[in-house]
Amino acid sequence: xxxxxxxxxxxxxxxxxxxxxxxxxxxxxxxxxxxxxxxxxxxxxxxxxxxxxxxxxxxxxxxxxxxxxxxxxxxxxxxxxxxxxxxxxxxxxxxxxxxxxxxxxxxxxxxxxxxxxxxxxxxxxxxxxxxxxxxxxxxxxxxxxxxxxxxxxxxxxxxxxxxxxxxxxxxxxxxxxxxxxxxxxxxxxxxxxxxxxxxxxxxxxxxxxxxxxxxxxxxxxx
Amino acid sequence: xxxxxxxxxxxxxxxxxxxxxxxxxxxxxxxxxxxxxxxxxxxxxxxxxxxxxxxxxxxxxxxxxxxxxxxxxxxxxxxxxxxxxxxxxxxxxxxxxxxxxxxxxxxxxxxxxxxxxxxxxxxxxxxx
Numbered sequence: 001x002x003x004x005x006x007x008x009x010x011x012x013x014x015x016x017x018x019x020x021x022x023x024x025x026x027x028x029x030x031x032x033x034x035x036x037x038x039x040x041x042x043x044x045x046x047x048x049x050x051x052x053x054x055x056x057x058x059x060x061x062x063x064x065x066x067x068x069x070x071x072x073x074x075x076x077x078x079x080x081x082x083x084x085x086x087x088x089x090x091x092x093x094x095x096x097x098x099x100x101x102x103x104x105x106x107x108x109x110x111x112x113x114x115x116x117x118x119x120x121x122x123x124x125x126x127x128x129x130x131x132x133x134x135x136x137x138x139x140x141x142x143x144x145x146x147x148x149x150x151x152x153x154x155x156x157x158x159x160x161x162x163x164x165x166x167x168x169x170x171x172x173x174x175x176x177x178x179x180x181x182x183x184x185x186x187x188x189x190x191x192x193x194x195x196x197x198x199x200x201x202x203x204x205x206x207x208x209x210x211x212x213x214x215x216x217x218x219x220x221x222x
Numbered sequence: 223x224x225x226x227x228x229x230x231x232x233x234x235x236x237x238x239x240x241x242x243x244x245x246x247x248x249x250x251x252x253x254x255x256x257x258x259x260x261x262x263x264x265x266x267x268x269x270x271x272x273x274x275x276x277x278x279x280x281x282x283x284x285x286x287x288x289x290x291x292x293x294x295x296x297x298x299x300x301x302x303x304x305x306x307x308x309x310x311x312x313x314x315x316x317x318x319x320x321x322x323x324x325x326x327x328x329x330x331x332x333x334x335x336x337x338x339x340x341x342x343x344x345x346x347x348x349x350x
Contacts, residue, residue, distance in 0.1 A: 159311075163276065166305030170327035171233035178237070181331040183244055206327055 009148035010044065016144060017046040020137045026118050027093050031106070031141045032065055033114030040065060040083065043114065043145060049092050058084040068103040068115045074131050077101040077119070094120050102127045106138040106145075113142050165209050173202040223248045223348045226268035228285065229303070230254040230277050234326070238272065238303075241330045246337070246348040256280025260288055263295045269346055270321075270337070275304040275311070283318060290319045301340055303328065 013031065021029040028047030035041050039057035060066040063083025068075050077100055082090070090101060101119030116138045121127065127134065176199045179187060187195065225248045227238050235252050242248040251266045253259045256277040263271060271289070275282035282302060289295040302315045305326040312323045322340035324333070338347045 163305040166326045167231055167234070170305070171231070171237065173327040174234070174237035174241070174330045177330040178240060183240065183330075202327065 009144060009151060013044040013141060013144045013148060014046060016140060017044055020116075020118070020140075021046050024118060024137075026121055028090070028117075028119065030117040031114060031145065032117060033106075033145060034060075034069075040069075040114075042089075043148075044141075047093075048089070050089075052089060056085065056089075058086065064103055065115050065117070068105050072105045072107060074105065074128060074134055075103045076128065077103065078123075090117075090120070098122050100125075102134065104134045104138045106142040107135070113145065116141055162209065166206075169202055169206060169209075173199065173206070176202065223270075223346065224266065224268045225250050225348070226259070226262055226266060226271045226298075227252045228254075228256075228259040228271060228273045228277060228282065230274065237330060241333050242348070245330070246334045248348050254278070256282070256285055259285050260292075260295075263289055263298060264292075268298060270299040270301060270341060272301050272303045272337075273320075275302060275315075283314065286315070286318045286320055299341060299346075301337060 017029040017031060021027070026047075028045065030045040030048070031043045032040050033043040035057065037057075038059070040060060041057040042052050045052065060069060061083060062081075063086065064075055064077055064080040065083045065086065067073075067080055081087075098120045100121050100123050101117055102121065104116040104118065106114045106116055116134075118127075118134070176195055178184065180192065180195055180199060223246070225242050225246070227235065227242070227250055229235050229238060229252065232254075235254065239250050239252060242250045248269075251262055251268060253262045254277070256279040259271070259273070259277070259280075262268075273282045273285060277285070280288075282304065286300055286302075289298065289300060296319075299321040300319070301321050302323045303326065304323075315323050324336055324340075328336070334349045338349065341347055
């Protein structure tokens with residue numbers, strides 16, 4: 001099986017952010033998510049004037065993004081400070097009249113997965129009465145991000161499981177093959193039958209691994 | 223003929239040593255660390271190298287690149303023998319100048335034949 005590309009999910013998530021941004025008529029839209037190292041990172045963005053360094057990430061603390069995650073509440077920027085380094089990312093977008101950002105929790109089944117940051121919007125406009133729509137946009141990103149993470153995990157898991165299964169099978173099949181091949185002399189008929197059974201079992205296991213790695217079901221043998 | 227086997231799993235080392243000495247009639251040098259393989263390739267002057275991909279300290283791909291970049295070792299035929307057999311990885315190995323790619327698990331009774339099929343164009347063979 002050719003490795004599944006996670007790139008397509010990244011592109012879909014980015015185009016979804018663009019769709020949200022243009023339909024809400026706002027300059028920028030960012031999806032921030034906790035990674036495996038427990039750092040909050042910008043997973044995808046649209047409308048930012050500068051490229052975010054890949055290494056940019058921050059530990060959850062007392063900032064507004066962390067608060068949104070913890071409380072699972074839609075928040076507006078202004079009163080609560082930004083998380084570490086985040087203000088610098090958004091500052092170039094602000095003007096004195098247009099500097100408010102909306103932070104929307106992206107809910108998973110049992111926990112908050114990340115946040116959607118939308119803005120800047122006019123300071124006088126109220127977005128909190130459109131909470132259901134905002135959460136809907138966030139949930140769309142959550143689904144796409146979950147698929148993206150799943151495919152990334154699969155791309156790491158499949159080669160690893162392939163290796164972990166093949167290595168011990170090499171030792172089993174190799175040693176049985178040499179005994180059955182007569183490298184160490186002849187074996188009795190009954191012992192040979194038993195060893196052949198074990199050898200065939202190895203071969204079937206290898207075929208099954210290859211079939212699943214190649215996304216083909218093993219042929220049903222009658 | 224002398225084979226350098228780069229493999230970190232002791233069981234597979236033993237099987238390869240037996241296959242190559244008993245069936246392939248080769249002298250076998252085994253190395254279980256990536257960085258050691260480069261030194262062994264120069265000091266033991268092997269006729270071919272059986273190279274695993276996942277080795278400690280240095281991957282098989284990096285070893286292959288380093289061997290092919292060194293005039294002292296670039297003519298040694300390299301055959302990858304590995305459990306990592308995803309199509310993109312096979313392609314990557316071949317692009318690095320490897321002679322071939324054999325997947326684990328292998329049949330010890332046909333391994334020598336498979337190696338000879340790959341070594342044939344390079345003008346050498348084992349077992350005979």
